[in-house]
Amino acid sequence: MRLAVVDDNPRDREELLRWLKTALNQRRKPVEYLAFADGTSFLDAAAREPFDLVFLDIYMEGIDGVTVARTLRGFDPDCVLVFTTTSTDHALDGYRVRALQYLVKPYQIAEVEEVLEEVLSHLPPEEAVIRLHIGRQERLLAPGEILWADHFRHQIHIHLRDGTETAVRMTFGEFTELLKEERRFLVCGRGVLVNLEHVRDFDGAAFLLNDGTQVPVSRSSTESARAAFGEFLFRRGATR
Structure with a gap:
């Protein structure tokens, strides 16, 4: 699974990434994590290779998250989109760009887990993984x-x-x-x-x-x- 976190706030971005990694590692999911500090760099990456799951902050400097989502949907109608925000005032915008869920800041691990459960149920079944032992560590590889x-x-x-x-x-x-x-x-x-x-x-x-x-x-x-x-x-x- 290819996952992106898009947020111009470094602390929020790293915190969400850390919790997502913890939750998905417990589920033994092979994930490629990418983080972006702005919508432009994210859209460039998404145009080169699609993402399966995107956590997108709404209130960002420069291009806001809703505009980024509209642009994304112009060339990728399939990725699962979760808005991260301090407010759910943009519920109608979320509906228009087919955002699956909202994650409200400040993040709570229980809410991250709950959103992940719903998100994973909407993703297509993943291919089987192989298990490799590298030194003392096990790596799951699709x-x-x-x-x-x-x-x-x-x-x-x-x-x-x-x-x-x-x-x-x-x-x-x-x-x-x-x-x-x-x-x-x-x-x-x-x-x-x-x-x-x-x-x-x-x-x-x-x-x-x-x-x-x-x-x-x-x-x-x-x-x-x-x-x-x-x-x-x-x-x-x-x-x-």
């Missing part, structure tokens, strides 16, 4: 966040959609076993795996990802990779 992965020096280097990389000590076989039910993943070389959902093209030597990354394909896997990519595109087209 397979859809993985662009590609390679095995190097006894570690799996997992390249993620947000541009980061995480490394976990395990064999390549152990890692692919975690993803055996995921038909979108393809082993395209010795110790190399790619998520076909993020592939834009295949030139016979490498998969070109949407972010410009080239994932090499071994010569011995060229024909099987071409066939698998074609089959994936056919299946995806048939389900749309």
